[in-house]
Amino acid sequence: MTPPLTPAAPENMGEDLCMSDAHLDADNPFAAPSTLPYGLPDYTRIRSEHYRPALLAGMAEHRAQVEAISADPAEPSVENTLEALERSGRLLQRAAVAFFNQTSADGTPELDAVEEEIAPLLAAHQDAIRLDARLFARLESLHSRAQAGEFELAPDTAWLLHRTRTQFERAGVRLDEAAQARLRELNGRITTLETVFGREVLAATNDAAVLVTDEDELDGLPDDARDAAARAARERGHDEGWLLELQLPTGQPQLAVLTDRSTRERLFRASVGRGLGGAHDTRATLLELARLRAERASLLGYPHHAAFIAADATAGSAEAVEEILTRLAPAAVANARAEAAPLQALLEQDEPGATLEPWDWAFYAERVRAHERALDDASMRPYLELDRVLADGVLHAANALYGLTFAERHDLVGYHPDVRVFEVFDADGSGLGLFLADYWTRESKRGGAWMNNLVDQSTLLGEAPVVVNNLNIRKPPDGKPTLLAWDEVITMFHEFGHALHGLLSAVRYPSQSGTEVPRDFVEYPSQVNEIWAWEPNVVRAFALHHDSGEPMPVEWVRTLLAGRQDGEGFRTTEYLAAALLDQAWYRLGPDEVPTDPEQVEPFELAALAAAGVDLASVPPRYRSAYFNHVFSGGYSAGYYSYIWSEVLDADTVEWFRESGGLRREVGDAFRTRLLGRGGSVDPMEACRDLLGRDPRIEPLLARRGLLAAAQAPGAGSGAGSVAGSGAGAER
Template structure:
């Protein structure tokens, strides 16, 4: 039966937005609107679930109303979850602290509802021959979700699981908020501009702008989410490089006001308990059971097979960098804050290229329009039109409408480039609205980076990492805006975590594609293209830098596994044990190189303690197997061609979770994936 709107009054969430594509009316939403909207959304969703019934049990009277349920709550969540990450405030954090446990309890109640589970289980046990592939996968998806949520447990087990989930939701928010606060607090303040020698002029200007924003004299070097900070590749002042590095790795650590150690150790313990309660050995088993990887053992075999060649490469590069350090007049061993700096110098010597000096060729707007958008046009027939009449959630945000090759509008795309104290670190894609034919919704997607803001009137010039990240995150956006499925639960990026990075990693290939780069990589003042030979040198330098890239990411992946293969029978780890556990785990896995720490340390590993990658950070390598093989397919067949993009979109990007990801890959490639292209890319094959 239909369920009415439970709102009294004129809330901006009371009805579907009348703006194009259901874009939220940000100018009418205030922090006071969320509590009543969440309460109304939870109440309506609860009533909609209770109204699901009818005999006999059919797909139409069970799955379709289940998919229609919760649209009000999804509308509120879509706005709130985006804003708490992009423009948080004390008021929003207070709402989050109050509402998050309520949401967790509500979704636990939905997923463990015994009457609903009985209906879904009945459909799962006896699928009808007339169902489409997407309908079969929807039933399987909901059945697995409910089973993993504890719907099959007894009442006591479900109650304890609800308690665990409620506490974990609070811990995840606590970790994120503490990390954001510590990242802001530990930004490195410099008063003497001479210390910034080596930084490009626009980076110095951005550091000055950051200081002004904080009401400080001098310059502020903000911190990115990674361990290795971009500034350390350019700063000639070794002591300042050390200060920046030490600020980075100290985030969330002992003695800090925003210490994350107790939060993360409690999180690990609760995840282990939840896994045991649900019948798994540990949290890693629980996670992998819902991925494409066959088992934790398969994941570990893949990762550990890469350790020895990666470490051999890293040690060889360390020795070469140490020679440069000594030639520069410094005694003693290479330090972690030296590695990016001398790696850049080594690349300059080997390939006659100054990577830091290339920023003037990577002006943001030109990269976006003549690079990122142009690739999407060439491959998928998409075009993009800025919509200044539509307002984003922050003055920094630009809104674009996306059109297919017939000229029909298919999505909105919001882009938010700059770092600010109210925004969490890192880069990500998210959605305000998911595509669904059943609901008649079209996607509203976002792309977020954390580029230091240049002074007003100055161009935004990208580093190579920022250039690559822009193409990467836009790959996620394409996965969302090209979605063409019936059911919201299977829309866009709703695929297993260990393949969700696959389309975004493939999209990175176009950042240095010659025909494209010759169009967008133009000096922002003179319009001159990149000097001859630079593209080839960049590709060669990128391949040569795999010792660093592979070793640091393997360290983070194995650290993630170390935390999440712990069981309830293991000795507890307290906050003061975190550093020792991290060091011992890395040593045991053979990725302990003091000069090259993991991409993330435990205390600031937001992906696994405040995001969706717990026990799943391995997915970046797992997805890269598919990515490297697909890049070979594009190259073998001529690269940036419309017919190739059409096939990739039709068979994979548009299908979201409506098809098996490995079957979708095989439909594109004509066979299952091979690991050899990845090993070659990462420099892990014998000469």
């Protein structure tokens, strides 16, 4: 996942900032552009106390720059309006990208306090630009004169003008003064609540870690994971025992291996109980967020927040989103029920009369796989060492496809000692940018995995990309290898797909760089990159025993590839349950959102039942109280994006296979026609240019084992309409 850097685009803030805020001491690291390679922020100098003054000064500076553009008496032109806007706010951009990256990846109470103060100021700042009637009039003048044929805009400039006008309209520039005043209030409060929700989820997740004091209860946990749990316990102040730390999703990886059923239940209940009461109760916050977002959508002329979000995405409408989710759900649930039968049988062998519970699924699924495939995660982990997966898997595939090479820069430092910095070189040997890898979990890092930009590629500004990948892999004791589960290998390839989208960007305008595309398109390139984790030659390159160097047995590799669809019913159902839950919250009008925190769980259960995905043994991938994506992380009413993007991804995988697979010519075509174009064109036009036609849904259905069910009589309209509707909306 790639989250947006919380409020971007700086603006005029009226009386929120005084002019004294425009001054920034020269010794502040953000006062001037970094002199480090590629503009990497100088983390040897940056301290927590530098962020607040830099952000305030950045807003004040940008306020003055935008005011000059708005008040310019000259006739609007690309140079004095569009390009001037793209060049403005550089101080704020430098400070904001570094700040929000650090609050996500290495937060502190001091930074949390700054974020809570700054976030609503940034929201007001953004409103002030997007609600500036003078600035909008300049954009309208450019548009009308271009339409009249007075001048011709380059395609990327025409798309920039279209998108900028759209953003102003969606921000409420056409509303009356009273409505705009209420909109400003809503945006400020929403931004504050997003910050609060994310902070509380992180605290709740840390607090919910399960301490085990009887080693017998850890039976089945691999030695490296047990060592990591012991290390975590000591770091958290426990003199003895093992701490099972939680990841953000509902299902915890330890559930697949722990043989003690009561320990599994304890771990699962700790996971789903996050945010439901106690010191870090998130329910009131999420209800207020849902209500305020619904009110904002209503002010802007939409029936609900889901409609507001979909209208500016490739989906085009909330109805199109609902159609694909509800179309896939019955077949996914049927597959999950079928997968449950052998798990239930195995459970009854161990405990006659027992019923399969959510904390049993992963454990018995691994048993079934070990029996039917003679392979499980515990067997594979010694062959999946992080450094080798990175060098001989992730980076190797990027070299084969795009000719990229990577050199670790030990002389450059990141925002935390765990961060590794790599210089990236293009096929001709020229420097392309920097890649920062931050893979280990820590108490100060929010859950999940994501990519951020620290510097956006732009020929207008002469800047090359600096990108970051964050994961949450348990850190082993010093001197021990970091061994991965197969899902973590896939996540590394996925997030590096986002990194490639940023690194291979070749655009003029910074606002069109790399991943600056609609939310339901941004996951597409990253999901495509996952396919190389399954490429036999790539697997053979990185799947070597961490100790002996022996390759993973050939029959294991074959088994791994043959079992790719194993568990798809479960995975698709848990994902769809979360996506449908997201839609349920955001298809409510302001007066329909519950007001009592105690109503959160009943609403959730009713929504899952109404969608037909209420399987007791298959809970949603995220429950509402810790659904960071949609209440804090930029995916509100947008969690459907993963499956929507997968339509494009699965079809593009077929294109790669038909074109020759892991070869430079194929990679260069993908780079030129899609990755490098970033947000400089209609994204669906870029996809059509690559494929030579509209995307099809059949490859997705086949991948997830849903093709037969989806093609049954009465199953729905067929695939072509899925991507086609979004493209029309974009135009």
